[in-house]
Amino acid sequence: xxxxxxxxxxxxxxxxxxxxxxxxxxxxxxxxxxxxxxxxxxxxxxxxxxxxxxxxxxxxxxxxxxxxxxxxxxxxxxxxxxxxxxxxxxxxxxxxxxxxxxxxxxxxxxxxxxxxxxxxxxxxxxxxxxxxxxxxxxxxxxxxxxxxxxxxxxxxxxxxxxxxxxxxxxxxxxxxxxxxxxxxxxxxxxxxxxx
Amino acid sequence: xxxxxxxxxxxxxxxxxxxxxxxxxxxxxxxxxxxxxxxxxxxxxxxxxxxxxxxxxxxxxxxxxxxxxxxxxxxxxxxxxxxxxxxxxxxxxxxxxxxxxxxxxxxxxxxxxxxxxxx
Numbered sequence: 001x002x003x004x005x006x007x008x009x010x011x012x013x014x015x016x017x018x019x020x021x022x023x024x025x026x027x028x029x030x031x032x033x034x035x036x037x038x039x040x041x042x043x044x045x046x047x048x049x050x051x052x053x054x055x056x057x058x059x060x061x062x063x064x065x066x067x068x069x070x071x072x073x074x075x076x077x078x079x080x081x082x083x084x085x086x087x088x089x090x091x092x093x094x095x096x097x098x099x100x101x102x103x104x105x106x107x108x109x110x111x112x113x114x115x116x117x118x119x120x121x122x123x124x125x126x127x128x129x130x131x132x133x134x135x136x137x138x139x140x141x142x143x144x145x146x147x148x149x150x151x152x153x154x155x156x157x158x159x160x161x162x163x164x165x166x167x168x169x170x171x172x173x174x175x176x177x178x179x180x181x182x183x184x185x186x187x188x189x190x191x192x193x194x195x
Numbered sequence: 196x197x198x199x200x201x202x203x204x205x206x207x208x209x210x211x212x213x214x215x216x217x218x219x220x221x222x223x224x225x226x227x228x229x230x231x232x233x234x235x236x237x238x239x240x241x242x243x244x245x246x247x248x249x250x251x252x253x254x255x256x257x258x259x260x261x262x263x264x265x266x267x268x269x270x271x272x273x274x275x276x277x278x279x280x281x282x283x284x285x286x287x288x289x290x291x292x293x294x295x296x297x298x299x300x301x302x303x304x305x306x307x308x309x310x311x312x313x314x
Contacts, residue, residue, distance in 0.1 A: 083302070084215060084218050084301045084302065085302075086211065086214075086301065086302060086303040086304075086305075087211070087214075087303075093217070093218055093219070093220055094218050094219055094220070117296075117297075117300060118297070120215070120216075120219040120221065121219070123219070123221075124219055124220070147287075147293070148289075148293060148296070148297070149287075150216075150221070150250065150253065150255070150257070150287075151221065151250075151252075151253055152253065164290075164292055164293050164296060165292075165296065166295065166296045166299045166300070174299065175302075175304075192295075192299065
């Protein structure tokens with residue numbers, strides 16, 4: 001018997017739903033695209049046992065769904081980096097605060113990102129990974145906000161192009177909230193204190 | 196309340212943008228070049244444009260503006276003119292909405308105060 005699970009967020013009268021002014025990508029659209037990406041990667045990496053690498057925390061939802069859509073042997077691991085502190089409050093430059101447990105040397109690495117925006121974080125992490133001599137290194141991003149790119153990085157697998165909007169859900173947060181929404185949408189302007 | 200910009204920047208948004216680049220170790224220059232856009236009959240520059248930032252590793256100029264969308268027309272015209280005259284120059288315009296998105300992404304909660312003055 002197939003189990004069914006209904007997210008409490010499916011209740012459109014919930015507080016979280018009321019905070020959303022517009023849904024850009026539904027849960028169904030996201031799931032369908034993730035499955036397509038999984039199929040494509042599975043075909044391209046057959047026999048290569050790729051290592052999927054993500055940076056915490058936003059990627060966990062995408063990584064979970066993507067890995068379950070991968071039909072070949074594969075592994076995953078996570079990194080984490082220090083957070084930017086506004087107004088000169090940053091204690092030094094960005095640094096790794098959680099490193100990989102898996103070895104990258106000689107491995108076929110796919111860097112999975114929930115969203116690529118400026119490309120600054122991605123550029124920093126790819127530079128680190130490249131020094132570890134992977135057999136290959138490609139990027140898979142579910143959402144791509146290309147107009148904001150400051151550092152260009154080739155993206156081999158792309159889910160959706162994202163307009164220049166601040167969005168939440170499916171890993172994307174506002175003050176650490178809303179990550180667990182199963183869809184991606186815009187917050188109501190009053191919640192962002194929009195200027 | 197408005198936030199003052201530390202030197203050499205003319206706007207607090209520029210200062211925050213520079214700090215974000217520093218955080219990621221991205222080299223930048225502030226207004227390093229002025230591009231003449233129009234000249235009079237004697238060849239004197241009558242209109243010019245100095246993009247806010249240049250990222251040498253990316254060979255990319257960045258212009259930031261906090262103007263309201265209706266007021267950006269003049270800036271757009273300058274950018275179009277620059278691209279006509281200097282087609283090899285890569286430039287990206289971050290408009291008010293783009294900057295707002297960027298500030299929210301980097302957890303800058305008081306961005307409305309930063310954007311109170313026009314850039």
